[in-house]
Amino acid sequence: MSGKLYLVGTPIGNLKDITLRALDTLKECDIVAAEDTRQTLKLLNYFSIKKAMISYHKFNENDKSNEIIDLLLQDKNIALVSDAGMPGISDPGSVVIKKCIENNIPFEVIPGATALITALIYSGIDSNKFIFRGFLPRENKDKKRLLEEIKNYRETIIIYEAPHRLKKTMEIIMDVLGNRNIAICRELTKLHEEIYRGSIEKAIEYYDEKQPRGEYVLIISGKSDEDIERENKNKWDSLTIEDHILSYMNKGFTKKEAIKLTAKERCIPKSEVYKYSLKI
Incomplete structure (x- = not known):
């Protein structure tokens, strides 16, 4: 039997953006693993929550992930938070998630604000x-x-x-x-x-x-479609219409298919391209 890891989304600025579920999780867990314990302490104090905390940031993520796994295996429930937003999104979290999966340890995502x-x-x-x-x-x-x-x-x-x-x-x-x-x-x-x-x-x-x-x-x-159309026009400006048709025929397209593709890329009627194809 093991504890559970909770990945808790926290406010990205306004502290009132925290969810009721996130608050319940922070109150009920045994330990909070925080990217910056000083920053998280402000959040916990604001909601009058007192918890033991450990540091978990990008510079100690590999070592601390092992420590968190050991605590989870000791039946501790741990809430992982970043300074702001969702753990694992441009913030630490992915390493310990992978180790939970490898060790068959349950984890739960508590969604919240994300920038x-x-x-x-x-x-x-x-x-x-x-x-x-x-x-x-x-x-x-x-x-x-x-x-x-x-x-x-x-x-x-x-x-x-x-x-x-x-x-x-x-x-x-x-x-x-x-x-x-x-x-x-x-x-x-x-x-x-x-x-x-x-x-x-x-x-x-x-x-x-x-x-x-x-x-x-x-x-x-x-x-945009306009960007693509303009780039295609510039791309084919260096080719004559005959050479454009031939470029597709040399790739195995039929003459009819080559005319259609050329007309589409140059944004001109097929009938106009067809006139040039008569010389081929």
Whole structure:
């Protein structure tokens, strides 16, 4: 028999955003494992909860995961919390979850606020399909490499960024992705919450005159049909229509199929492409 691990979502700013279920879990557990015990103590004190605490953060996650597993095997119930939001989402948590699964130890997720979803809804940008990449790499060359990998995605892109890297990151995003729509969400649910919506180019200008402070979530629009159409047009501008048709025929397409594909990519009528095909 073992105890149970509870992964508890905590407020991302406003302490009143905690759920009743999260409060019950924190009250009833034996130990709270916290990313920053000082930060979590403020939360516990606010709700008059007194608990033994242990530290569990990204620098000690591997060792502390073993300690948590040992405590769970001693029939202790443990609540794991990050400084804000959901454990395991750009915060420690995934290592101990994996070890619970390996050791057949039960765990339960107590959902709560998370910055990426709050920011996505605030953004006004398409929320039906999105990808979350957390914090981008620190090195600029690594940032560019990752952005190159996702630049053709149609999904809305969500990333986190620190204030001292915000300006440079936006310049790199502009360079790789182009001048897309962006929402920059700062200090969500806190006193100085701020949402900037506009183009990436205008956002760079805005932060040229404003010192970034606080925690940021960037919501960037995915690649649009217009972007794809424009890129295809530029791609094929260097080819004659005859060569465009031949490029598909050389790949095994029939002449009829090649005409159809060429017309679609050049956004011109098939009848016009057909005239050029007569020379082939």
